[in-house]
Amino acid sequence: EVQLVESGGGLVQPGRSLRLSCAASGFTFDDYAMHWVRQAPGKGLEWVSGISWNSGSIGYADSVKGRFTISRDNAKNSLYLQMNSLRAEDTALYYCAKDVRDYYGSGSSPFFDYWGQGTLVTVSS
């Protein structure tokens, strides 16, 4: 059974940092690209970042580019999101999502077949 378990969320002040983790199990982690998708309270889904199976291709939404860094450790079956210079508008439930393909990047047409339950990040003073 595929499981994606996010952790690391919490209350943080504006301008501070937070690191999210996603522990994956039930599939061969290094065969697939992975993504972070967020959902602000009462709002829709927003893609945040994606990373290919070997970290060779990475992408970010314009709203987080330069502030967030996605990474993965295939030996630990884990996905990470380092979030710096956090803003109030980053407040959201952050989902880890598995891609159906191994490659993320130009021509890949990604989509998600499994999602975690999310970890809540609240940015407030």
Add this chain to the structure above:
Amino acid sequence: NFMLTQPHSVSESPGKTVTISCTRSSGSIASNYVQWYQQRPGSSPTTVIYEDNQRPSGVPDRFSGSIDSSSNSASLTISGLKTEDEADYYCQSYDSSSVVFGGGTKLTVL
């Protein structure tokens, strides 16, 4: 980047058919696959349609997807509506640099 525009909400009675649209703002709707996700309250999204019109195993054939190049839009059609179909539905596609979601449509089955 392009945008995907969905109606904010739709409602229909049980047993009826409803169609949710997803219009691409620029570029061809046919240039990248469209997916549809269902999100029930308090739950994570699940895929109901992928690659424009494919159903994952376990999704009933009451769910179907299509694209229309003339209107540059994709559609999700749910027939034989059940109360359990009440949820938010999101379309999703991709361009050369990022994944794009539509704003979501709240389906009420009343």
